[in-house]
Amino acid sequence: MxxxxxxxxxxxxxxxxxxxxxxxxxxxxxxxxxxxxxxxxxxxxxxxxxxxxxxxxxxxxxxxxxxxxxxxxxxxxxxxxxxxxxxxxxxxxxxxxxxxxxxxxxxxxxxxxxxxxxxxxxxxxxxxxxxxxxxxxxxxxxxxxxxxxxxxxxxxxxxxxxxLKMYNRIIWLITLFEVLVVLIITYALTQRIITPIKKLAQASRKIAEGDFSQKIPISNNSDDEISELVSSFNYMTEKLENLETMRKSFISNVSHELRSPLTSIRGFVEGILDKTIPDEKRDFYLTLVKEEVIKLNNLINQLLELSRLEWGKINLNLSEFKIYSVIAEELIKFEKRIEEKNIDIDVQVDEELVVKADRDLISRVIHNLLDNAIKYNKVGGKIYIYSEVANGKAYITIQDTGVGIPEKLQKLIWERFYKVDESRSLENGVGLGLSIVKEIIKLHKQNIWVESEEGIGSKFIFTLDLK
Ligand SMILES: Nc1ncnc2c1ncn2[C@@H]1O[C@H](COP(=O)(O)OP(=O)(O)OP(=O)(O)O)[C@@H](O)[C@H]1O
Ligand SMILES: [Mg+2]
CATH class of the missing domain: 3.30.450.20 (PAS domain)
Known part of the structure; x- marks a missing residue:
C-alpha cells in the first residue's frame, strides 16, 4: 500500500x-x-x-x-x-x-x-x-x-x-540531516492523519458488515478537520445504530401484533372444525374470528399508511376547507362510543375558519386524536375541541380529561408501536395512531405537541396554514 x-x-x-x-x-x-x-x-x-x-x-x-x-x-x-x-x-x-x-x-x-x-x-x-x-x-x-x-x-x-570539496561535503551532510529531520517530522505529522483514517476505514468495514457499535476516540485538544471527520463519523454510526434498533424493534412489534390475533383465530377455527366448540356456539366464535380479522386488517392498513407516509410517496392534495366540517364529520363517526362512555363534548371551533391542507389526511389526524381522547378518557369525562388563530396559523386543540401521560413518556408516544400501558394493548390498538398523526403533520410542515398531566388529562395541539 x-x-x-x-x-x-x-x-x-x-x-x-x-x-x-x-x-x-x-x-x-x-x-x-x-x-x-x-x-x-x-x-x-x-x-x-x-x-x-x-x-x-x-x-x-x-x-x-x-x-x-x-x-x-x-x-x-x-x-x-x-x-x-x-x-x-x-x-x-x-x-x-x-x-x-x-x-x-x-x-x-x-x-x-x-x-x-x-x-x-x-x-x-x-x-x-x-x-x-x-x-x-x-x-x-x-x-x-x-x-x-x-x-x-x-x-x-x-x-x-x-x-571547495570540503564545503560540498558539508552541504551534502546538511542535506542528509535535513532529509532525516523531515522524515521524522513527516512521520509524526502523517501518523496523526493516518491513524484516524485507518481506524475510520476499519470501522466503516465493520459497519458494512452490520456491527454498529463502532466508536472512534477523538484525540483531545485537537480541533482540526480530521477530528471533525471522526466526530461526524461517530455521529453517523450512532444514528445508524438507532435506526437499526428501530428496525429490529419494529419487526418484533409487527410480528407480535400479528401473532396474537392469528393465534386466537387459529384456536377458534380449530375448535369449530374438531367440534370442541359445540354447533350452537359456532356463530359466537365466528363473530370473534371476524373481530380479530378486522383488527388484523386495521393493523395492516395502518402499517401500509405509515410506510406510505414515511416513504414520502404521498403527494399532498391541498385544498381550502372549513376545519369545523371535518371535526363534525369525525365526531359523528364516534357517536356510539361517546354515548357508551357518557362523554361530554364541548366544541368551540370557529365555523368559518378555513385552512389550507390535505383534507383527507387532516381528517385522519382528527380521527386518531379523537379516538385517543375517547379511549383514554374516563367514563363521564369531557372532551374540549377548540380553534385559535395566531401568528398567521390556525391552532387546533383536542383536550380530554383522561389518564394523562407522564411527562417523561410524552416524547415517546409518537414512536411506532409505543404504548404507555402495554397491558391494555389488546383492547386499545397497537400504538401506531400518533405515529401516523406525526407523519401527516410533518408532511404539512406543521407542528404538533402534547401537554398532559397524569390523572388530569391531555391536550394535543397542532397547527395548520390558513387559507
Ligand atoms: N389522549 C391520550 N391520553 C392518554 N394517553 C394517550 C393519549 N393519546 C395517546 N396516549 C398514549 O400514547 C400511546 C400511543 O398512542 P397511539 O395513538 O399512537 O397508539 P394507540 O392509541 O395505543 O393505538 P392506535 O392509535 O394505533 O390504535 C397510547 O398507547 C397511550 O398510552
Ligand atoms: Mg391511538
Whole structure:
C-alpha cells in the first residue's frame, strides 16, 4: 500500500534535495571565484615586490645566477608558488622548479602580454600525464620603462579545490540531516492523519458488515478537520445504530401484533372444525374470528399508511376547507362510543375558519386524536375541541380529561408501536395512531405537541396554514 507518509516523504525529500543542489552549486561557484581571485590578488602583489627587487638587481648588475637561484627557491617555499623568469624570446632563463613546465604556445602568449607592459593572469592545465590546474601570473620586470624580463608566479589551485570539496561535503551532510529531520517530522505529522483514517476505514468495514457499535476516540485538544471527520463519523454510526434498533424493534412489534390475533383465530377455527366448540356456539366464535380479522386488517392498513407516509410517496392534495366540517364529520363517526362512555363534548371551533391542507389526511389526524381522547378518557369525562388563530396559523386543540401521560413518556408516544400501558394493548390498538398523526403533520410542515398531566388529562395541539 502506498501510504500518505511515503508520498509526503518522497515529495519533501525531493524538494530539499533540489533546493540544496541549487544552493550548493551557486555557493560552490561563488566561493571558487572568491578564493581564486583572492589568490590572484595576493600573487600579483607578491609579483610586484619581486619584480621591483629583480629590477634593482638588474640595475646594480650583480645578477649572480647562483645567488638568484637561492633567493628564488627561498621565495618559492615562502609563497608556495613556482617562480620563473623568461626573456624576450619566451625562453625560460630561470626556474625554481624544473618539473613545472609551461608549453611554448602559452609561454609566448604570456610573453606577449608581459613584454607589452601588462600583467598576465591565466588558468592553465599543466602536466604530462595528469593535468592539474595552475594559476599563472606574469609580471613585467621594468627598468627605465623597458621590460627586461618576465616574472612568472605559478601556483596550483588544488588547495582551493580541496576547500571547495570540503564545503560540498558539508552541504551534502546538511542535506542528509535535513532529509532525516523531515522524515521524522513527516512521520509524526502523517501518523496523526493516518491513524484516524485507518481506524475510520476499519470501522466503516465493520459497519458494512452490520456491527454498529463502532466508536472512534477523538484525540483531545485537537480541533482540526480530521477530528471533525471522526466526530461526524461517530455521529453517523450512532444514528445508524438507532435506526437499526428501530428496525429490529419494529419487526418484533409487527410480528407480535400479528401473532396474537392469528393465534386466537387459529384456536377458534380449530375448535369449530374438531367440534370442541359445540354447533350452537359456532356463530359466537365466528363473530370473534371476524373481530380479530378486522383488527388484523386495521393493523395492516395502518402499517401500509405509515410506510406510505414515511416513504414520502404521498403527494399532498391541498385544498381550502372549513376545519369545523371535518371535526363534525369525525365526531359523528364516534357517536356510539361517546354515548357508551357518557362523554361530554364541548366544541368551540370557529365555523368559518378555513385552512389550507390535505383534507383527507387532516381528517385522519382528527380521527386518531379523537379516538385517543375517547379511549383514554374516563367514563363521564369531557372532551374540549377548540380553534385559535395566531401568528398567521390556525391552532387546533383536542383536550380530554383522561389518564394523562407522564411527562417523561410524552416524547415517546409518537414512536411506532409505543404504548404507555402495554397491558391494555389488546383492547386499545397497537400504538401506531400518533405515529401516523406525526407523519401527516410533518408532511404539512406543521407542528404538533402534547401537554398532559397524569390523572388530569391531555391536550394535543397542532397547527395548520390558513387559507
Ligand atoms: N389522549 C391520550 N391520553 C392518554 N394517553 C394517550 C393519549 N393519546 C395517546 N396516549 C398514549 O400514547 C400511546 C400511543 O398512542 P397511539 O395513538 O399512537 O397508539 P394507540 O392509541 O395505543 O393505538 P392506535 O392509535 O394505533 O390504535 C397510547 O398507547 C397511550 O398510552
Ligand atoms: Mg391511538
Amino acid at each position: 502506498k501510504s500518505i507518509y511515503f508520498k509526503f516523504v518522497i515529495i519533501y525529500a525531493i524538494i530539499i534535495a533540489v533546493g540544496f543542489l541549487i544552493f550548493g552549486t551557486v555557493l560552490n561557484n561563488l566561493t571558487e571565484n572568491y578564493f581564486i581571485s583572492q589568490k590572484q590578488t595576493q600573487l600579483v602583489r607578491e609579483a610586484e615586490k619581486i619584480a621591483t627587487g629583480l629590477a634593482l638587481w638588474y640595475i646594480t648588475g650583480f645578477l649572480e645566477q647562483d645567488r638568484l637561484r637561492f633567493e628564488i627557491r627561498f621565495l618559492r617555499d615562502y609563497l608556495n608558488a613556482s617562480i620563473l623568469l623568461i626573456n624576450k624570446n619566451a625562453n625560460v632563463i630561470l626556474n625554481s622548479d624544473e618539473q613545472v613546465y609551461i608549453d611554448d604556445l602559452n609561454l609566448r602568449k604570456i610573453r606577449d602580454k608581459v613584454f607589452g607592459g601588462e600583467i598576465a593572469v591565466k588558468k592553465l592545465l599543466i602536466g604530462d600525464i595528469i593535468k592539474r590546474e595552475y594559476l599563472v601570473i606574469g609580471y613585467p620586470v621594468v627598468i627605465n620603462n623597458h621590460v627586461v624580463s618576465g616574472l612568472l608566479l605559478i601556483t596550483s589551485t588544488d588547495e582551493i579545490r580541496q576547500t
